[in-house]
Amino acid sequence: MTTEHEPNGLIGASLKRVEDPPLITGKGCYVDDINLPGMLHLAFQRSPYPHAKILSIDVGKAKTMPGVEAVITGNDISEKLNLSSSQVLPKMKIPPHPVLARGAVHCVGAPVAAVVAKTRAQAEDAANSIDVEYEALPGVSNAEAALEPGAPLAREEIDGNICYTMVKNGGDVDKAFAIADHIFTMHIASPRQVALAMEPRGIVASPDPFGKNLTLWLSTQGPHRARAEIANTLGFPEHKIHLIAPDVGGGFGSKGPVYREDIVACHLALKLRKPIKWVATRSEDFITTIQGRDQAMTSEMALRKDGKILGLKVKVVANLGAYLHSSTAGPPQRMLGMACGSYQIKDCRVEIVAVFTNTCPTGPYRGAGRPESVLNIERLLDKAAAVLGMDRLEIRRKNFIQPDQFPYTTGTGVEYDSGDYEKPLREALKMSNYDDLLRQRDERRKRGELVGVGFSTFVEPSGGAGFESGTVRVERTGEITVLTGSSSHGQGHETSWAQIAAELMKTSMDHVTILHGDTHVSQQGTGTFGSRSAVVGGGALAIAAERVIEKGKRIAAHLVEAAPEDLVQSDGGFAVKGVPDKTISWRQIAGAAYSGRVPEGMEIGLQETAFFDPKREAWGFGTHVALVSIDRDTGKFTIERLVLVDDCGVVINPMIVEGQIHGGVAQGLGEAMREQMLYSDDGQVQTGTFMNYAIMRAADMPPMILGETITPNPFNPLGVKGVGECGTNGAPPSVANALMDALAPLGIEHVDMPYTAPKLWALIRNAERKN
């Protein structure tokens, strides 16, 4: 297999997405667009308390209301209807996660009762009429506070609030600290963010008349994994579930796991033998869909006076929320692999303390632990430079892992497969006119302005979590059908996959159809998350295509009575070497393949399936540079320039890659500038609507200047690396470093995101009062 492609080929072409016309003209088909005859609607009564004992539930009125077909509470269903979490560690504590609360609720929004009615309005009215009597219990929302002695217990079933702890030691960190010239500490708390996909979560569950088969339309990032989780939870045969992910309006990690409402919908559909729909309102989505970040990192760094980083200790206190979804325990563990960033630090210790609180469960959100890791190490590097009085570029260059050191095993035992970190750094400095930015900053500072320049150099692992599958079928017509286990929820698979298949098969994109998001169409699959689709799904597709090409070539050779070695690929099929006019089209080859005119011993048909597991992650990298200013009068923070240079290896479609970067940057800058899900100390929701949760809007975005370097990845068929998360990984730390640079003249050393105007204003005013 080759990592090279012809210039001007389809791989690398900036093409408009073929899936967009229906999506942007309101002609898409999302879960809420699925309407089945006799379909019923589901609604929930939810806890208004962060933590409470349920004393009684009165469903009497709801049962008599118009259109109501069923009302259930946690007492009406088996306790086996409980969402499970993977046991990441043997000692990890997994408290119950019943699909409807049983005896107690542990965060606001926990479902307490469910109503099925003929219309949505009837279901909502009846759910609203259910009277629940609670006894409020003390709650805790902050993970570090939850570790304090005497803190309220978030989950009364377990002793203490710790779900798990994990420690990874590399080298001899104590020795490194003993011989260090300088040691400093830093504490960073990353704000909690809400995923807020444009399409809220939703499901339609439709059983057959005998309850033997179940068809589901689910807004999910991974149809096969969701099906397995639903089957396990329900105790229903997995292969009897047909799960379809129709158009999916975003996920960002939050639509990976299965949720309580999904199971309740399936359970009631099977019980009533009728199709049931549930689609979250925005209010429900806000408080029940897994949220991201909310990790507090306490670090210590040991330095030699020449700038060499000797050792690093990081302790992560991660807020898991009240319940464990299948993916909740994962994100904090990214720090184990990424704590050392792009730098040679062999002596290190990383400790994770994962904590229960009375808040919405957390889980992967665009970056899933990567942004926290990058923010931590990049702030540490800037502070190390300040401690040593060294240039911020110089300390990075001095400690970078060098190109000839790959594959490089970090202090925490994770292998970075490939890299050349100087390349994007150089490019970003050039594109941003870095020296000129510094001059501008200094001049403006003399005029009393608060201006800062910052950057981050980062790594971005992609393509993990196992296999993906791909099937390439040449139809009788010579057209190509691709079945992929990797489903799209906005990534543009239908375009990128067609570009890959058409380029490899030397055919037109119009002749390629991509089928995805359906467990009965594609064999098996893992799903779309962690920037893995192009690496793993694209890789599987490429391998399957190569197999079909190989078989096609042998059939073509058979047809023209030549040796396969004498054939070369040409437009639309093959040609005989040296005789370009003598061509055999895919249509001719397919005709032969399906009518048995194949070489002796060859199986008929022209379809190949590949399962690809790269077994190692593809580590992308980049450098982001920011110029920022702060208005002293109001604390308003402005990103004046943002230069983003990413190396994601071979680029399949530059326009889609740019879109991924734009979207990631928007969510990353949301974290940096505006977004934070706030809870009161005991867990009451304070920012549960767009009225008080400040999501980034298009008009809030700064201008972005994008650049790239291309270092093909040597370990997958296409040479690609993931790019979906670089915006959330690299941009916020660059902005953080720029902000801290702007505040440095005032002697301010740290402030946590988001950098809201009131927060910055108070900080500046206090610093000025002190000075």
Next chain:
Amino acid sequence: MFPASFAYVAARSVEEALELMVKHGEEGKLLAGGHSLIPAMKLRLQSPRTLIDLGTVPGLRGVRVDGDHLVIGALTVHTDVASSELVRKHLLGLADATSVIGDIQVRNRGTIGGSVAHADPAADLPVILTALNASFTVQSLSGSRSIAVDDFFTDFFTTAMNSDEILTEIHVPIPATGTGSAYAKLPHPASGYVVVSAGALIARQASGSCTAARVAIGGLGTGPLRAVATELELQGKPLTPQIIAAAAAKAAEETEPVEDSYAGVEYKCHVATVYARKAIEAAVERVKS
């Protein structure tokens, strides 16, 4: 996000709407543009049994001159106020405010009367209408009366209107020559509502000194507040940047703002002085032009 069940009645006249209000009492609610009421109903913060729609009542829209006043019909939507030739000629401060309410959809549907009667402490219109010294015509089955803006906003979401009254017209004095008005707002990053805002109406003599000033501040209290200390500080003085800054610095005096999840008391008081200055400076600038 689904309102409780309700009945809907479209009124054909103010009189009919008033009769419907009497008939439905506390279970009825007037509907104008609906851009505050409908979201509140969808969140079930309000669950009126009957909505009495004023949208079908003729004669409540538009801007006209009546002597030395501009008269704005209560059902005039924000976009129409902002783009009205009369408003742009005489009351640029009102054009400022109606241009920054919510988003385009809100401005195309939301009405001036709805916003005023709702009396949201974080709304724009109460602030600028206070600076512009507006008055409100309210009608009941027993007749109509006028309420001065300084007496109108009595508490959070509460006005001096009685429950049997409908707001029909907003009267704003047309400022004399040599007068300018402006509105400046620090919006909440999520909602776009007022964190702090300021409206100013400034009259200036040819000599350059201030002959009259009305300055109102939003976001610091239960409704718009007159910045009396600021007004006094400007009175009779030359409108130099220093004088304006000194006057604006008093804009938050004797206010008692409340901390919220976005901003604290000190910040609100400080930015009130910043936005008071911005509004006064912009109003003065408009006197010149």
